[in-house]
Amino acid sequence: MPNVHAVVLAQMRAHAEQLLTDTCLIEVREQSYGPGGEPLETYATVASGVSCRVIDAGDQLARRADTVADRETITDLYQLITPYGTALAVDQRVTLTSDSSVYYVMDLRTERTDKVDAQATISRVN
Numbered sequence: 001m002p003n004v005h006a007v008v009l010a011q012m013r014a015h016a017e018q019l020l021t022d023t024c025l026i027e028v029r030e031q032s033y034g035p036g037g038e039p040l041e042t043y044a045t046v047a048s049g050v051s052c053r054v055i056d057a058g059d060q061l062a063r064r065a066d067t068v069a070d071r072e073t074i075t076d077l078y079q080l081i082t083p084y085g086t087a088l089a090v091d092q093r094v095t096l097t098s099d100s101s102v103y104y105v106m107d108l109r110t111e112r113t114d115k116v117d118a119q120a121t122i123s124r125v126n
Helices: 006-018
Strands: 022-033 039-056 063-068 071-083 093-096 102-109 117-124
Touching (some): 006 117, 039 093, 071 102
Antiparallel strands (some): 022 039, 022 093, 039 071, 063 071, 093 102, 102 117
């Protein structure tokens, strides 16, 4: 695919961002310790107030079968869309501002060549 002119790319990014109707908090898990040396699970903020949108992942990606404790589980998957350049990574926690729903980043969608937005496949926690 030929390179997109910088002005056109900026316009495409601006139009895409208009479709991002929510905001989210992106965090990464950190290991810390309590006063007795016990391990605590804490999260550090990667980015807050990030424009985003969560949509169904589509028929091909909508569900994933996993085995947990010798039992098969079905995980519903969604697509997270954020502005290009958002620091997304696998295993991050994403909290939507609108309804406080929490998701984990399962996979990054990096095959997009126009670099208009950043996308990840996510699973809902609550």
